[in-house]
Amino acid sequence: MAEITIDITVQNPYRVHIGTRLLEGAGAVVRDAVPRARKAVIVTDSNVGPLYAHIVRDSLAEAGLEVAVHTFPAGEEHKTLATYGAILEFLAAEELDRSDVVIALGGGVTGDMAGFAAATYMRGIAYVQMPTTLLAMVDSSVGGKCAVDLSCGKNLAGAFWQPGAVVADVGCLGTLTPEQLADGCGEVVKHAVIADASLFELLEKTPLTFDLLTRDLSLAAAIIARNVEIKRDVVVIDERENGARKLLNFGHSIGHAIEACSGYTLGHGTCVAVGMVAMARGARAAGWDAPDFEEDTAERIDALCRAHGLSTACPYPADELVEAAMHDKKRRGTTIDLVIPHRIGAASIERCDLEQLRAIIELGVEAPAEGGAR
Numbered sequence: 001m002a003e004i005t006i007d008i009t010v011q012n013p014y015r016v017h018i019g020t021r022l023l024e025g026a027g028a029v030v031r032d033a034v035p036r037a038r039k040a041v042i043v044t045d046s047n048v049g050p051l052y053a054h055i056v057r058d059s060l061a062e063a064g065l066e067v068a069v070h071t072f073p074a075g076e077e078h079k080t081l082a083t084y085g086a087i088l089e090f091l092a093a094e095e096l097d098r099s100d101v102v103i104a105l106g107g108g109v110t111g112d113m114a115g116f117a118a119a120t121y122m123r124g125i126a127y128v129q130m131p132t133t134l135l136a137m138v139d140s141s142v143g144g145k146c147a148v149d150l151s152c153g154k155n156l157a158g159a160f161w162q163p164g165a166v167v168a169d170v171g172c173l174g175t176l177t178p179e180q181l182a183d184g185c186g187e188v189v190k191h192a193v194i195a196d197a198s199l200f201e202l203l204e205k206t207p208l209t210f211d212l213l214t215r216d217l218s219l220a221a222a223i224i225a226r227n228v229e230i231k232r233d234v235v236v237i238d239e240r241e242n243g244a245r246k247l248l249n250f251g252h253s254i255g256h257a258i259e260a261c262s263g264y265t266l267g268h269g270t271c272v273a274v275g276m277v278a279m280a281r282g283a284r285a286a287g288w289d290a291p292d293f294e295e296d297t298a299e300r301i302d303a304l305c306r307a308h309g310l311s312t313a314c315p316y317p318a319d320e321l322v323e324a325a326m327h328d329k330k331r332r333g334t335t336i337d338l339v340i341p342h343r344i345g346a347a348s349i350e351r352c353d354l355e356q357l358r359a360i361i362e363l364g365v366e367a368p369a370e371g372g373a374r
C-alpha cells in the first residue's frame, strides 16, 4: 500500500514497505535488500514468535535463505545487556558471517535489541526490521537508533545502525491488545505536535481507536506512512542526532524518567504522553515564551492523548522524576537539551540548566494521588 525511501547518506538508503500480508512476502524483500545473505536469524520475543515467526521463516526459506530463530522473554524489563548478550551468542553459535542478516521481528524492544546486536556482531552486519506494534511501525523501526537499557536508565548503551529495509505488515496490529495499540499512539501524537498540525487536527476529529485501526487497514497504513514520512524528514537531515533529530525526543526526558521509576512496567508511549503534557505545561508555567506560543497547546496535547486512551496524570512525584531525568543522554554537565512545543505543529530545542528542568518538572506534573502511584 505504501513504500517510503529513507534517503540517508551515512549508511545506505532503504525502503519502508507498509501494507497487508507483507510478512508472507518478507523473504523477497530481504533477498533484495541483502542479496549476498546465505543465512538469516530471526530475533523475536516470546509473544510475537508463536504468532508470526513461522510465516517469516517460511518466506525466508522460500527465498533460499537458511533460517534460525532466537526467542527472548517479552517485555521492556528484558531489554538488557544480558538479553542482548544472549542474542550475540546465538548469532555466533549459528555461525552467521558478515554477509548474513538479522531479522528483528517484534515491537520496539525487539527492534532496538536485535538492531544493536546486528550493529555490534562482527562490528556490524545487515538487519531488516519487521515491526509488529503500532509504536514500532510509526517510530522505532525507522531511523537506526538501537539500544538496551542499563540500570541507570533507558537506552544508555546503543548505536546508530540503519536497517537494510523495513517491512510493516499492518495485519499484525490485530493481535495487539487495545492498550498496546493505544501506547503506540503516544508517538503518533508526538509526531503531530512537533511537525504536522493537520495530522493533529485529523486525530482530534477521529481518534485512532483499536476498532478503527484494526478494521480499516488502509487507514492504518496511511497513518503509519504519514508518521514514517515525518520521522524520515528529520532523520535525513540529522542522522546522528547532532541537532534537529532531538525534536523526536519531545516528551522523552520526563517519559524515560517515568519508565525508569516504574521499573519498566509502564509502556513507552504511555510515559511519553505524560512527558509531553508535563513538558508543555511546565515550560509555559516556568515562563518560556515566544511570539508564536499558543496558550492552549498543553491542553490540546493533553486532550488528544486522553482521547487515545492515554492517561496523562504523572504517577510519580517531581523529585523522583528529577533524579531519574539526570541520566538523560541529552544532559551535558549542568545543562540539558529539552524540546518545548510552541504551538501544535512547531517545537524548538532549548538548552536549559538543570534547575530549569527541575522547575519545569515541578510545575508540569500533577502531584500523585494519596497512596502513591496512580
Ligand SMILES: NC(=O)c1ccc[n+]([C@@H]2O[C@H](COP(=O)([O-])OP(=O)(O)OC[C@H]3O[C@@H](n4cnc5c(N)ncnc54)[C@H](O)[C@@H]3O)[C@@H](O)[C@H]2O)c1
Binding pocket: 045, 046, 047, 048, 051, 074, 075, 076, 079, 106, 107, 108, 109, 110, 112, 132, 133, 135, 136, 139, 140, 141, 142, 143, 144, 145, 146, 154, 155, 172, 173, 174, 175, 176, 177, 180, 183, 187, 267, 268, 269
Ligand atoms: N529506536 C527508536 O527510534 C525507538 C523509538 C520509539 C521507541 N523505542 C523503544 O521501543 C520500545 C517500545 O516498543 P513497543 O511498545 O513496541 O514494545 P514491545 O516490543 O515490548 O511490544 C509491546 C508488547 O507487545 C507484544 N507484541 C508485539 N507485537 C505484537 C503483536 N503483533 N501481537 C501481539 N503482541 C505483540 C510484545 O511481545 C510486548 O509484550 C521501548 O524500548 C522504546 O524505548 C525505540
Ligand SMILES: O=C(O)C(=O)C[C@@H](O)[C@H](O)[C@H](O)COP(=O)(O)O
Binding pocket: 139, 143, 145, 147, 154, 155, 187, 241, 245, 248, 249, 252, 329
Ligand atoms: O529516533 C529518534 O531519534 C527518537 O528520539 C525516537 C524516540 O521515540 C525513541 O524513543 C528513541 O529511542 C529515544 O532516543 P534516546 O536517544 O532518547 O534513547
Ligand SMILES: [Zn+2]
Binding pocket: 139, 187, 252, 268, 272
Ligand atoms: Zn519514543
